[in-house]
Amino acid sequence: MSVPVGLDESGRVFHLTLGRGVxxxxxxxxxxxxxxTNLLHLLILMLSTxxxxxxxxxxxxxxxxxxxxQDYVTRSLPHAKAVVLEAEREFGASILQRLVEEMERRSQSFKAVGVSDLPEYRRRAGKAMPRILLVMDEYVVLFSEDDRLSFQASEALGALVMRGRSFGIHVLLSAQRPASTFLSMVQIKNQMGLRIALKCRPDDxxxxxxxxxxxxxxxxxxxEACVTSDPDRIDATVRIRIARLEPSERTLYLGGLREFAQLQHYSRLSEMIVFSRDAQAPWPKSPAIARRLTSPAWNSLATPQFWLGQPLRIMGDLAVELAAEQGxxxxxxxxxxxxxxxxxxxxVLGLSISIAPDQARFVFIGAPNPQQPSGAIWTAIGAAKAHVFEMTSRxxxxxxxxxxxxxxxxxLNGLPTQVSKRIFLVLAGLHQWYEARGPNPYTPSPAGESLNRILQQGPQVGIHTLAWCDRLNTLGSVIGTGSAQDALAYFSHRVAMQTTQDESVNFIGVPHASKLGSERAYYRSERWAADELEKFKPFALPSVAEAASITSTIKAHWTKP
Known part of the structure; x- marks a missing residue:
């Protein structure tokens, strides 16, 4: 790949080249x-044209x-397979992992044809296989912490830069100051054959x-920039003047590329992957949920499930299944x-689209305030009567x-029988249910004792609990176990919001939830490996009108003849 980006000191057009020599x-x-940033935009558009x-x-x-x-999303750049805005470390790492998987797929394809590089594969197989360019701006953020994620990302990046060349996969890393990363990533740095430095400090x-x-x-x-493809020779450095690409020109280029793609009848083989850190995640637009809502006919899923939010990596929707089993x-x-x-x-909305009304019943314990957004939504869900939805004050x-x-x-007395109807008990604020607390953490009230049994024995016979609690100690005092760890044994599915370091360790096994901040959560299944977690962006709260429309759609689907 070779494209013009400016002029050298003699006034001749200067081309940047990747995929040749070293x-x-x-x-x-x-x-x-x-x-x-101008250079990155120029490279992207020159390559695309x-x-x-x-x-x-x-x-x-x-x-x-x-x-x-953002323009590459708005204008739908045909070449863009993924565009990640204000990326989070988890999503950046998943892009690297996706490309490692693509590299392995290409390796198998090359072996099947008996070739070792992309040009030879194209000639012998007679198939179009595009080169891939990964552009990571301010990539140092990905390696900003000394943790497991940073290690996994460096392993993936190392694999790409050391093996990707044979399979037509190229990496461009960009940063204001790359020093903090490359001091400990010498092998990766040595694979960066093309070096471009704009004005910076001598050490950079x-x-x-x-x-x-x-x-x-x-x-x-x-x-102005200095360019070299031979870092061992100072005299191989070329000084260039990079062309200026105005935003208005970028818009024209992108419009032209899109029109040309349409004229050529180009269609994407897969949707562009788009992630923006601050963009909301609407529940109806989740891919799995959208497919379900637009499906012409519904049947209950084999196992009731729901979706929590958008994962911070490339994967399917974060689905949680409630099987008829302990925990x-x-x-x-x-x-x-x-x-x-x-x-x-x-x-609750997810369960409502996964299981038919004649097979499920919801029991809500709490006091939703209709003046609050969430309270109005709970009221709208109950009023829709898509499923039996009983609301009870504490x-x-x-x-x-x-x-x-x-x-x-x-x-329990009827076992063994097949569970005919699921019951979902929703406890919106267990710590606010003072009537269920006993005189001390080890002596439950009658209601707390009953709740203990429901949590422990209910799931096996189709009675599941979805609860919110502020602290683990509160959970133990309500159900009378005293010990938070004893109480946690009843919950195989756990979601941690921002909490203290100790709470995080006790709840999900690691302190990560203490650094979450707002609008993020961790999900953990107790069936997973000890250090396995899924960080995600919870779905946005729908408006009352949106909630009414969603529940109306759900009811209409389930009542179709």
Whole structure:
């Protein structure tokens, strides 16, 4: 791949080349305001106008605070396979892993044909296989912490830069100051055959261009750059002036590329992967949920399930199944009332589309305030009557729990029988249910004792609990186990919001939830390996009108003849 990007000192057009000789991957660096972002846009558009989508696929990942790559989503750049805006570390790492998997697929294809590189494969197989370019801006964020994720990302990146060249996979890493990362990633740095340094400090110039090469520190104007494909030779460095690409010109290029793709009848083989850190995740637009809502006919799923939010990596929707087995209950832990309500609402809506009304019943214990957004949504769900949805105040809930106990005993005495109707008990604020607390953490009230049995024995006979609690100690005091760990044994499905380090360790086995911040949560299944977690973006709260429309759609689907 070779494209013009500017002029050299003699006034001749200068081309940047990847995929030839030893220049398969690139490192770009430069201080703020020196033209690094302009260079990235120029490269992306020059490559896209020179090579067709059948010849080149782009993965664009931006870790900066901003939306530099937004135009490629808005204008639907045909070459873009993935565009990640304000990327989170987890999603950036998953892009690397996706490309490692693609590299392994290509390896198998090459072996089947008996070739060792992309040009030879194209000739012998007679098939179009595009080169892939991964552009990671401010990639240092991905390696900013000394943790398991950073290790996994460095392993994946190392595999790509050391083996990807044979399979037509190229990497361009960009950062204002790459030093903090490359000091400990020498092997990866050595694979960066093409080095481009805009104006920067002498030590950064040396790191980017090669030992003793401080030429980029002597640059004067924004848009000037030093380029080398031989870091061992200072005299191989070329000084260039990068062309300026105005935003309006970028828009024209993208419009032209899109029109040309339409004229060529180009169609994507798969949807563009798009992730934006701050964009909301609407429940109806989740791929699995959208497919379900638009399906012409519904049948109950073999195992009731629901979806919690958008995973922070490339994968299918984060689905939770409630099988008829011990521990099949959900506990949401943390003090964020709004976020917990969104999680429980998403869970109930998901269950409502996975199981028919004649096979399920919802029992809600709490006092939703219709003046609050979440309270209005709960009221709308109950009013829709798509399923039986019983709402009980905490004061009256003791009798409700008693009735559930009777149902539990009936089902237990009838074993072995197939569970005919699931019951989902929703506890929206277990810590606020003072009537269920006993005189001390080890002595439960009658209601707490009943709840203990429902949690312990209910799931096996189709009675599941979805609960929110602020702290683990509260959980233990309500159900009378005293020990939070004893109480946790009843919850195989766990969602941690922002909480303390100790709570996080006790709940999900690691302290990570103490650093979550708002709008994020961790999911853990006790069936997973000890250190396995899924970080995700919880679904946004629908408006009352949206909730009414969703529940109306659900009811209409289940009542179709």
């Amino acid at each position: 220049t398969h991957h690139a490192l770009v660096g430069g201080a703020t305001g020196t033209g690094k 020179t090579y067709s989508p059948q010849e080149l696929g782009l993965y664009l990942v931006d870790f900066k605070e901003g939306v530099e790559f 110039s040396t790191l980017i261009l090669g030992e003793g090469n401080e030429k980029a520190a002597k640059l004067v104007q924004a848009g 099949a209950n959900l506990l949401v832990l943390g003090s964020d009332a709004d976020l917990s309500a969104r999680l429980l609402i998403a869970s 004061q009256a809930a003791v009798d409700t729990v008693g009735m559930l106990m009777s149902e539990l005993d009936t089902r």
